[in-house]
Amino acid sequence: MACRSRLAPVLRRAGASGLARAANPTAGASLNALRCIATTPARQIRASRSRQAKFTSDAYPEIKRDARFAEITADHVAYFRELLGKETALIDGVTGEVAADDMEPYNGDWMRKYRGHCKLVLKPGSTQEVSKILKYCNDNMLAVVPQGGNTGLVGGSVPVFDEIVLNTSRMNQIRSFDDVSGILVADAGVVLEVADQFLAEKGYIFPLDLGAKGSCHIGGNVATNAGGLRLLRYGSLHGTVLGIEAVLPDGTIVDDLGKLRKNNTGYDLKQLFIGGEGTIGMITAVSIQCPQRSHAVNVAFLAGESYEKIQQVFREAKSQLGEILSAFELMDLKSQQLVQKVRNSNSPLEGEHPFYCLIETSGSNSEHDSEKLEKFLEDVMTKEIVTDGVLAQDETQLRSLWSQREGIPECLGHWGGVYKYDLSIPLEDLYKLVEDVREKIDAAGLRGDTDDFPVVDVVGYGHMGDSNLHLNVAVRRYDKRVEQVLEPFVYEWIAKVSGSISAEHGLGLAKKNYIGYSRSETMVALMKQIKNLYDPVSNSLLRPVQMYTTDTPWRQNGIMNPYKYV
């Protein structure tokens, strides 16, 4: 797999910048290999692990199956089999025998935190098929879970009970691309990396990048409003997505797949599906504005004595690198120590430093970019804002440096499990939370180097350029005592600084009950109103206004991704 190879066809030496060279230049190969693992389909990672996840229904006994939903019968299966035609479009654990290995990838998440009892997976091949499936499910009170690459972290794309999985993997065609405007139209099931490689050949880049790019589907990315590594540069999907095709639970096709950069004709309804996590409809295609791919990409890896120093680096980077800054990532020492321990590798820098940051620039002129970056690096070195640093001299080193950041989530899971928090916090307070949590964990005597302690370590890293912290607690085993220290402490802390309990991962099942820490009662009520407009849980007089588009009687039953979200 060519990791990031198209991103950096030309890399130049930055010249005599006074910076240290990579301390371990031979580390490149092993690091690259690890980065490639990080983009391997989730199911392969999961298959390589032996421990089976607990059923969600056991882990969350307070969640009861909604008795309004029908049990799937042989008649239902027969309908879907007839509709979809192909044998490969259906995994039937209702009327037939299915090997556990065939069903498990759809029933569980790659973190092994959630596991459902799904007996039927449908893989429609077209929007029309999705429409017919949803209409049938709605008419027959069958609950469904839309699912893309299933790389989420909050249990949003896996069933809780016996919901039918509607998987997008067979809807994987690029529909059109305009190489003057850069507008791509593609099915929801196109893998992010496939879309990006297609665009690379045209000189464009997908305006979203994240660790799971080798597995995640762009429909899922949009449904969860994925943020990722380059939001700092290209903005959020709310700005870059130009059109969406989606299917409502009653089968109505929302044909909002415009290919126009500007279209001010009415409410921008597609926005409700961006980050709607499949609760009001299923996205079947996306139209998106893609920027030109940069000819030049540079990466620097710097160390600072304190979080305050890293904030200064960020300010200087914004000011001096301006329009070419494409990523600014934070890593603390603990996160790097764990990565090196798991990989048995060395740090790119000599010695140990309390904080690290990775800076990426992307631009159209490699000489100009190198000059800007070199000047910036000299400046932050001279002013002693950073204590050490390295600039990638070739593509191997570039990938190796990125791997120090992108490898963290995978490495942290090495000891058994990770409590993961994905948080938005005003920049100046961002790292304080990690210190506070570590202090509380230590005060409770839960962290240590031996098996007696559940907690391996408390680390912080993330997209500092977006004020987005990933607080991770690596553990040897999940332990109620750890959970009691973490919650509701973390959420209360976030509420106090007006942060967000979910910056980019979404709500799913994991954060459904905690939305009140980031949203007011009014906002939650207004959100429930939207859910009830498209997919209400009761078919009473509180039904929304009549739909004008269909002659069939109105019927909507809360079938879309139940038990989750708001």
Next chain:
Amino acid sequence: MACRSRLAPVLRRAGASGLARAANPTAGASLNALRCIATTPARQIRASRSRQAKFTSDAYPEIKRDARFAEITADHVAYFRELLGKETALIDGVTGEVAADDMEPYNGDWMRKYRGHCKLVLKPGSTQEVSKILKYCNDNMLAVVPQGGNTGLVGGSVPVFDEIVLNTSRMNQIRSFDDVSGILVADAGVVLEVADQFLAEKGYIFPLDLGAKGSCHIGGNVATNAGGLRLLRYGSLHGTVLGIEAVLPDGTIVDDLGKLRKNNTGYDLKQLFIGGEGTIGMITAVSIQCPQRSHAVNVAFLAGESYEKIQQVFREAKSQLGEILSAFELMDLKSQQLVQKVRNSNSPLEGEHPFYCLIETSGSNSEHDSEKLEKFLEDVMTKEIVTDGVLAQDETQLRSLWSQREGIPECLGHWGGVYKYDLSIPLEDLYKLVEDVREKIDAAGLRGDTDDFPVVDVVGYGHMGDSNLHLNVAVRRYDKRVEQVLEPFVYEWIAKVSGSISAEHGLGLAKKNYIGYSRSETMVALMKQIKNLYDPVSNSLLRPVQMYTTDTPWRQNGIMNPYKYV
């Protein structure tokens, strides 16, 4: 007024690029003066004109006043007077005498196309006051029109009958600014230019710029999803607006004014207010992500032999200027001839050329930018893609070149009136529409140089970088024959190429009946469902789900900006 002065503190000569210098360097002063007029508050422009606009109710006799709405009484006025306290917060034409000059600026638009019968203007000073006003209006069936700077082009911000005008001009405070993240929070009534000047002092820029910046309010910009001159670079408001505070017709305050770049906790409801044109609620404050202000700004003005050549210039500009390209504007010869005729000035280039484009770059390093731009200009000259061109050598020339583009709308009105169309069209077809319309106008014998002909000329210009054409037909008088040639021809043409009948101006009253040319029946039905969710026109069993946030009985009556939008 300092026009654009903060944008370009440093401008350098591009060196020997082989390009012509400005043909008329002394033209700077008069052009600047004209540009300043273009950003003068709309009411001053209007006051200087003698012709009174027709009442909308006369121009559109098919629109009848909705009899459900109450007439404003002395009791209503007394309530508002008590609530708002200050005499200056209310213009009362109900119980008192009001000079026509005092009421007209709120009753009509600056194009003199729409004119209402409003007798009461309210200028609340806080979100709480807006909430109380709307609740009272909702309870008493009083229709309202939210109004900002009233610079719109589709009649969206002026009353049709006796709707109460809710003007944001007294809500004009900047609430906060974070100079690390660049996040600005400001009241809806802050004038765009004031916000931008505030940001300029901090080294930031408002991510939106348009000709009416001296008058328009940022709340109105967001409510109409304004596009403007730099969408190409900074993206749409759907991406840059991070939070909104708004008031629903029942008085509920939508407290979605987050200051976080990422917040994936539920449906992104604020998006419905962006481009909602005040039909489901009134925006009272906005939180927005502002980019760093560029140290270097360069402007080039180029000529091409054909529209195809200008497309080639655009392709090359995207490729060679990449991340520093901040505007790409198209102007045809006719538009430039009319500007020069009205201003009695010369073109920046010698001779006449069928097409012109204006290219702006903004970056952090003036030497790098000049080098990129110079190389690009040499390339397009050498390849004979452009036939002539000029590069601004100082700030006066920069403003003068921009004025050639920004002055078009104002100059076209010189003869009496303009039929204006704001359209999104796939790039390759974009100019064909202007040719087709000109041909049809000529075939009908309507265009000529004397008073016998209603049409002065048919011109095309616009934000080519966003595929956004402004088709303008300058006329000596509004004439039914011209209208019959234009409509529905233009809209049918747009529907055929899957364009948009309103790229950035919105629907308002002007395009309410034409949305079907750009949106399917399903989409329009779904939009009506949203309108009816928040502000339904009948209080029947079709009411939406119960709001959970208020103890008062539910009552909503379609009071928000009636007769317009969808």
